[in-house]
Every structure is written in C-alpha cells, then in structure tokens.
Amino acid sequence: MHDAEDLLRALRRTHLVVPAAPGRYGMHALLRQHARSKLTSDDDAQSALRRLVEHYHDFAMARDVVLSKRRRLSTRYEAVVAAHRGEGAVQRALDELEAEREALIALVGIAVEVGAPDRAWQLCETLFPFLNDRNHFADLLEIQEVGVRAAEAAGDERALVRMHSQYGSAHFAVGEYDAAEQQFDRSAEIAERNDDAWGQQSATEWRGLIHERRGDLDAALACFEGSKEIIETRFEPGRQRRPLALYRMHSGRVLTRAGRAAEAVPRLREAFETFSEFEEAANSGKVALSLAEALLQRHEQVDASMWARRALDLCRAARMPADQAAALELLAELSARNGDEQGAAARRREAAEILTVLGNRRARALLRGGGDFSGDRPTPGGR
Template sequence: MRGDERSGRNDVSGTVHGPAVQAGAVYGGIHIEGAAGPGDGRAPWQLPPSVPITDREAEQGALERHRERAEREGHAALVAVSGLGGVGKTAVTLAWLHSLRPRFPGGQLYADLGAQSPAGPAGPDEVLSRFLRALGVPAAQVPATIAERAALYRSLTAERRLVVLLDDAATAAQVRPLLPGGRSVTAVTSRWRMPGLTVDGCYALHLEPLGPEAAVELLAAVLADDRVATQPREARALVELCAGLPLAVRVAGARLAARPRRRLTTMVRALSEEHDRLEALAIDGDHNVGAALDLSYQGLPSGVARLYRLLGLHPGREFGAAVASAALAADATELLETLHDANLLIDAGEDRYRFHDLVRLHAAAKAEADESAADRATALRRIADHYLATATRAEEIVDPQHRTMPRDYGPVVTAEFPETPEGALDWLERELPNLMAVIRRARPAGFPEVAWQLADALWPLFLRRKFYEQWRAAHAEGLAAAEELGDERAACRMLTSGGMGELGLGSHERALEMFERAAGIFEARGDALGYARTLNYRGLAHQRLGRLDGAAELYARAAEALPACGDRRAGALARLNLADVALGRGLPEEAAGDADAAYTALLEAGDTYNAARAATLLGRAHLDRGLLDEAESRLSGALATLRGMAAGYETARALESLARLAERRGQPGLALGRYREALDLYAAAGRADSADARAVRTRVERLERAAPD
C-alpha cells in the first residue's frame, strides 16, 4: 500500500543492474567462492598509497606479530593504532597493510570514518553500504537496515582473506559493525585509545612522535638533497620545533624543498619567531605544527592562498575539484595541484581532495583572519549552491516528475557524473556526507532555503537506497528551515516527504502525526489539492498501523477528491491502494474493480510502473476468485514489465502470486522456484523481515517438507 504524489509508493526497491548474490532467510553459513565478490569478478583494492616512513620498524613488527599469532590461532586480526593528529598513524598502518597484499588476495577496503569532521563521524550504515558495493553487491540490493547490511557484509567476507582499514575512528561502537567475517585483518586508526575494542581481541598500539634522529631522517627524505647532511645542527633544531610530528616535518620540508638554495637556519628562525601566534592550532600546548603550516601558507601565490582559505569554509570531509572552482568562482584545477604539491591537500583519488584535520583548522583560521565576513558568506553560499544545483540535476535525471517547487541558486559550477539514473544516484550517495553537512550548515549561515531545498532534492536517493537515518535528519532540519522562513508550502513538503521516511523506519505513528500536521496546514491555506494528497499519505499510515477501515475510508476520499482537483494520476494511486486494502480484507471482487480502474487511468497517465503494480493486484484478485487463466494473463504481463524496470520489491510480489497460481494448478516444483526467487528479491530490497517475505518463507518451508527426497 504505497501512495505518493511523486512515485505512488513509499518504499520502492531500486533499480537492479547486473548479476547479484542475494539472500533471503539464511540458515547456516554462506560461502562465496573465489577472491572477488559477486559482482564483476574483481577484488576491491581501495587502500590509499603509502608514503615513506622512518623509525617505525618496532611498531610494524608488533603489528605483524599480532597478525601471525591470530593466524596461528585461527581467528581474525584486529589492531587499533592511536596517537596525536599528525603523528603518522595512517602512514604506519598503510605501510604494514600494503606489505600484506600477497597474503590477502581477497582485496582491501578503506573508509575514512571522519572522527574530526565538522559534519560528524561517518555512520556505520553509510560505510557498510559502500563496502557492500565494493564487494560486488549492486546498489539497489544493499539492505535497508544496518543489521541486515552488517549480516550480509560478514557473510560475504566469511571466506575471503581481506584487509580493512578504518581510518580516523571516533568510537568502538562506530567500528564494531564494520568488522568483517572470516580471518581478515582489520586496522583502526584513531586519535583516541579504544579500550572498548579489547573485548573483540584488539591489539592496541599507541604511536608517539618521532625521536630527533628519526625526524631528521624523515626531513632528509623529504628534501632529497644534502642540506641535512651539511647542516646537521640546524636540521635537529628544525625537527625539534616540529615536535617530532611527521606532518609538521613534511610540511616544513616541502616548503624548503621548493627553495633549494635556502638554508635550514632561515626556517628555524622563522618557526621560532612565529610559533607563539598559533594558540588555536596547538596540540596539547604545542604551537609548532601551526607555525609550520603558517610558513607554508605564507609562501603560496596569492590565488592559491585564497583558494586555501576558502576551502577551509567547506563543511564536509572531502571535496571534488568542482567544489574548489565553485568556492573561487573560477577554474581551480591548477591551484589545487599547487596546494597538493605543497602537502596542504591530500589526494583522495578520483579528482577528490581532503585536508588533514589540522590543516583544515589552519585554513579556516586563515579565512577568518584574511577574508571579510561578506566574502566568507559569499564563498560558503557558492559552495552550497554547487551542491544544491548538482543534486537538483541528479534528481531530474532519476525522477524528472519530482521537482515541483523552486530552487534558489544562481549561476554555479556543477559536478560532472554519468547522466544516467544509476550515475546520478551514485553521485548523490558519494556526496551524501557533504550534502548533509551543507543542510546542517545552511540555516546558521543565513540561507535556510538551501536546507529544505537540498533535503527535497535528495528524495530520489532516499527513496531508492534507503538511507533512513539521513532521510529523517535532512527533513527535520529542512522543516526547521521552512518554519524559520515562514514558508508553509515548503514545510508541508518536508512533513510529507519526511513522513514517508518515518514509514520506512517503522515509525508509523510519527509519520501519521506529520501527515496530519501537513493536512492541517493545507486546509488552513485553502489548498484543496495539497489536502487531498495528504489523504493518501494518511491512509498509508493507517494501513501500516493495521487500521484497514480507516485506511479504506481515507483512500476512498482521495480517489474522489484528487481527480476533482486536477490530479487524475494521484487519484488512480488512491484506487490502487483501495484495491490492496480490499484484498487484505478478503474482498476480491471489490479489489478487482478498483485495480482495473487504477490500471486504466495509470496507463493513460503514462505511468507504466504503477500500471504494472495495478495489474499485479488485479491478477491477485482474479486468483482469489478462482479465475486462474485471467490471473495468469495479468500477472505474467505485470512481471514482464516490472522485470524490465528492475523493480525488485514489486517483481517479488508478482512472482509470489504466480507461485500461488502454480500451487493451485498442482505444480509444486514451479511454485517453489518462484517462491525462492521472490524471497531473494525481498531480501535484496531490504524487506527480508516483512510480512510478505515471512508468508513466502512459510510456503517455501511447507513445500520443501512435502517434496520427495
């Protein structure tokens, strides 16, 4: 029973592309043969490249001894590497993990968990979605809930020899769902020690800053000339001012490397003179990292320095080159390369960058100091408009009928992505942390309209890929923004779209409250069409709550009111929902009449997807009436249409009905095959525990018991 003015449903499976491994109810182990996942046959190799390190042999030896002990004892290896920001946690861990590649052919997974991100740490549900896709699970088949994602992840990794790096973790609770199955190696890096992981057999390694000799060796490697050898005293003074932190040594070294004729004494004197200015960037009272960053900043060309400052305003963890161009209002490609060469940006791959967290703080401080409040606000708005404009373009590609309200953005630089529904959804998912960060930042920054409009643009992603927690958070902030603006239409959109997310989360009472609140606003405004649409929404909530009489009454009112207000398609969806309720109440003749009327109207409106759904309901009604030939004709036609659209959940419903038909005709083998396929599709759509799936599972078990040995 799914009614929605945009798509006609509130829980829609995404598009399925390519082969997939699907699981319904699983009893016992799942074994995936070979090194690659169930998708394209290739193992993921996601680890970032390693960088030279010095004097970390003891730490790497300790990590390797723990791994070898875990191997002998027959269990997975889990390590946590902690220490100050800039101490080299990720560099040491990467060097060790890269050395393991020959022993772990199942691949490498990597996630930046963003403990220091202004947008907040990455959610395990988001990371699991990316890991599953890297392991070959099509995006449309990633389960909806974190528990289902974690279970599928453990199943897919049970027989792999896999390496996983969870970088910049915030808590043990954030890490635990991301631990793979089998005998994999998982490394966690964090600024904090993580005693909570000891219960999982974790080996904890805390990194201290480099000693003077090792830091001097690192400086020599960065400079790649003879200055350290010819000026040993100055080199030692320089690394001491860097507090032994590899980040500070590298930044200072990069600055010197760009000036091969400059003596180390000049850098030592400059650091000594400036380190007291950087209280805000101190690490446990140490000012020297900030001084090194300040010196690097001062040596940048003016245009590069301005880009550096403006990127400090970016609210998310990672950004693409198009964001930089939007912030600067000019092509930033070459300037980004200069920042990268100066070790002030980290190459995140695929034309994307991120700051080390200390560098980001420095860039933000420089923006505060060197840009006017008006210029900072303008640049931040350009960044927000970039995301809003690109998300709107993605929305148009995936769901061209959705956007019915204006979007407020001027001429902006937009990101490029494959202009297909799958490509657009992939972009929205990849940028979701940044999009959420912009939504949270928009209202305090003075442009609340961006918050609700961006939440609205994310509708196709939320509907198809089931990021329910982000769905809830985005619409809550969007609603607050709409209310701050006094924009009742926007508030109603946030209430109805947000309420659909609450239905997906199982919060049916909360969804009903939101729909009823929207209905009250529409009624007070005299908006008959808006009010009529809420009848369908409210019917959905009543149906989910088991109040079939109330749902039927609301759907009947919607079926009458919506065409009268000029929306025949929405009225047909109400008739479709009425048919579903009638079937649930054991009234197949009534269901057949409503389903047939809905089918005709939806075809006339060009909505082939929902017309196929109506055909499924009509076939089920014929089946319940004993009209088997008519049922087969309707169900087979619906199945062909839905398969062509890769609509997993609705395909499963059609298959389930055809399986029942096969049972009625005395074909248990055919029925069992169709039931099993339906179960796989329910699981792929994240509905493995739904009432529909449970009913199918019961029928499968009955047929399996009755089958001859």
C-alpha cells in the first residue's frame, strides 16, 4: 500500500496523473492515447482489458464476501480473502464498491467483448447483493441481461440458472412481475433439466415472493413451504442453515401480513440469530424490521420500538435506503400511537426525503403528513 502511494506521488509530481477525488487519480486523455500507441503485438489492447477485468473482479469478490455468506457458483471464491474484517468492515467494503461502481458495471460488457464470458457472468454474481440491497436496479437490469448471454456463451447451465434468476429478481425489484416470472420459469426449467436442487429451490422461493407482491398470501406461503422441503430433503446438511433462515424470514413476514404474527415471531427471531451470527447486516436489518411489524401487530409496542430502532441502525449501516424508509415509517406509527405527533411527523419527513431520492411514489403522500404505516415495503430478497 505504501509503495503504491509513493508511486502515485511520483507520478503526480511528473503530471502523469492528477487527483480526481479523495484517494483517487485520473489520467489525461492524451496520455491514455499515447499509452495505447505503445502497445506491442505481445501486449495488445484486448489482453490489457482482460487483465483489467480480472483485477476488478478480484477486487469485487474480496468485498462481496464481507457483505454476504451466500452460496456462490464461481470456484474463484475458493481463493478469495476478505478485504476487510472486524468493526467497520461492511462500511469500508461498501465505500470501495460504490467508488468503483461505474467501472464494475462497464466491465461486465467488456468481459464479453474480450472473450471472457465466464468472468462476465461471475461479475454479475459478485455484484448482485451489493446492487440489489442498495437499490441500484437500473445497473442490475443492465448487467443481468449481459450475464444471461454470457452464461449461454460459456455453455454453463448452472450459471444460466443463476443468471436467469438474478435477471428475474431485477425485474421483480422494479415491479415488472410478468417479466420476472418469465425469468424464474426459465431458471426453473433449466434447473429441472439438470437436477439442480439449488436452482429449483430458488425458483420456488421467488415464485412465493411474486405471489406475496400480488397479494396472494396463501400461495406465497405454499411456495415457501415447498422451498423448505427442497432444502431439507435435497441440500447437504451443512448447507441448510442459511437457506432455512431465508425461509423463516420470508414466511415470517408473510404470516404477519396474513394476521398470524404469533406464528411469525419465533421464525423471525431464529432467522435474526442466524444472520447475526453470519454477520450479514443487510438480512439482519430486514428481519429486525419484520420482527418490529409482527410485535406491533401483537400490541407489544415497547419491543416493537426496540426492534424498529435496531432495524433502522442496521439498515443505515448496510446502506439500504428503502428499508431505512420503512423503518422510519414504522417508528412514526409507533410515535403516533404514543401521542408523539411531533416525533411521528419528523420520522415521516425523514422517510419521505429518502423515498424522494429513490423516486418512490409514496413520498408525495408522506410529505403531506398522511399515509399511515401499512407494512407495504420492498420485499427482502436476501439472495
């Protein structure tokens, strides 16, 4: 690190690089053009771009493992070492991924252009939780379309199952449920053809999420139970715990929506314990919010307030704006029930500011001071 800093200072003194942002440097376009002209037949532009793709993919994987313990298909993860550990690791990883986000998005397409389709779909796999949980849905839609084509070009059907699933989840995130369903159906079809239990389980779970969004809670719960059966009967025992935590998170949330909070609370508590142990701030925050909703339904306002505040802290730490807004709305409802109208109004305004940035239509009603909390919020994917 110190050697790199010394080299950058030397380059800056000779005006070969210029500061672009704190800790970041750029290069004049003429210098880039000159560098290209110096390429030899042994070091052509495609080779240089391929090395760039590999460097950035390694960079992203080292930060992805800080954010999530989910199962990855790419065997390259076997050699990955987390970029950060301990307190503040998630925040540092997010800072670095956000700083390089535009480059990472562009490199998915470049990977295909330089004949590295495996790197393209694997970059999509790596970037999915970062982009999905931070509401970068336009980026997600852009790269997942490329990811599907890349998996096809690579001839990797397991990868194709995941790419269709992630592409479906991107459509799901922006409310395009028919398009999402088509992608999940395609993912399930390929998974069944290859006896891919993980792909079948994921497609079943996502169908449940679509049913939930469309308001068919019984069908959603049936899908989640089907997902649980696949996990318990076809997954290796050592690989069941996290998928079962996702099952408890999703089914607990839907049970609450169905007015069955007493059944939901134990599932949600167990899911929270699992995600906390795995140090997954994003899913921990989502489950904490669902727990607060379930406890409020049971009129346990003190515990509901505690979990709502915990959810807000976790969602802020994980930088999940939509879930932050949902936690603020819930805290506003709790303040109003306790007679604190001023506190409720302040929470609603803060939520509305977040939703305005996200372009959420609900912001307009919140800014007028209306709109009681309804429990309607983005469904956690947690993939």
